[in-house]
Amino acid sequence: MLDIYRYGDEVLREPTRDVTKFDDALAMLVDAMFDTMIEADGVGLAGPQVGVSSRLFVVDTRREGERIAFINPDIVETSDDSVPYEEGCLSIPGVYHDVMRPSRIVVRAQDVDGRHFTLEADGLLARVIQHEYDHLEGRLFVDRLDDEEKAKVVAQYEKRSRGKRKHR
Numbered sequence: 001m002l003d004i005y006r007y008g009d010e011v012l013r014e015p016t017r018d019v020t021k022f023d024d025a026l027a028m029l030v031d032a033m034f035d036t037m038i039e040a041d042g043v044g045l046a047g048p049q050v051g052v053s054s055r056l057f058v059v060d061t062r063r064e065g066e067r068i069a070f071i072n073p074d075i076v077e078t079s080d081d082s083v084p085y086e087e088g089c090l091s092i093p094g095v096y097h098d099v100m101r102p103s104r105i106v107v108r109a110q111d112v113d114g115r116h117f118t119l120e121a122d123g124l125l126a127r128v129i130q131h132e133y134d135h136l137e138g139r140l141f142v143d144r145l146d147d148e149e150k151a152k153v154v155a156q157y158e159k160r161s162r163g164k165r166k167h168r
Helices: 024-039 123-136 147-161
Strands: 044-046 056-060 067-078 082-089 092-102 104-110 116-122
Touching: 024 044, 024 056, 024 067, 044 123, 056 123, 067 123, 082 123, 092 123, 092 147, 104 123, 116 123
Parallel strands: none
Antiparallel strands: 044 056, 056 067, 067 104, 082 092, 104 116
């Protein structure tokens, strides 16, 4: 299992770099990220959340065909309509808040072998992709809230995490 970095850790705010080597080390990292995400009961996990400042994330919505690794992703299209949905984050455990995001997206990325693919997604899959993509940009779901709501969510997290050991 990999360590999951938490709110306040600098790596979550650092810019990510493109993945340039598609090798066994990358495949092992992606497998470890899937294992860590599932063990933590998540549906997505991005490189920065495990201390890796690389443009990659994994998604497993527990639906057939929705266990996907996204390497060097780029969201190339979003729908005009946005919808609210309650989000949480493995890096801010135990707190949740509604976040507005486009209901449909198109993403281009590479798989672990470096092959390019394009995926159109809606519903939960689109939501998770956008959430994880934000991590690659140094953004957390709380950054999409207004200042007052963000302060409440952060205070709730800090209260919950006081005295608890970090994953790493």
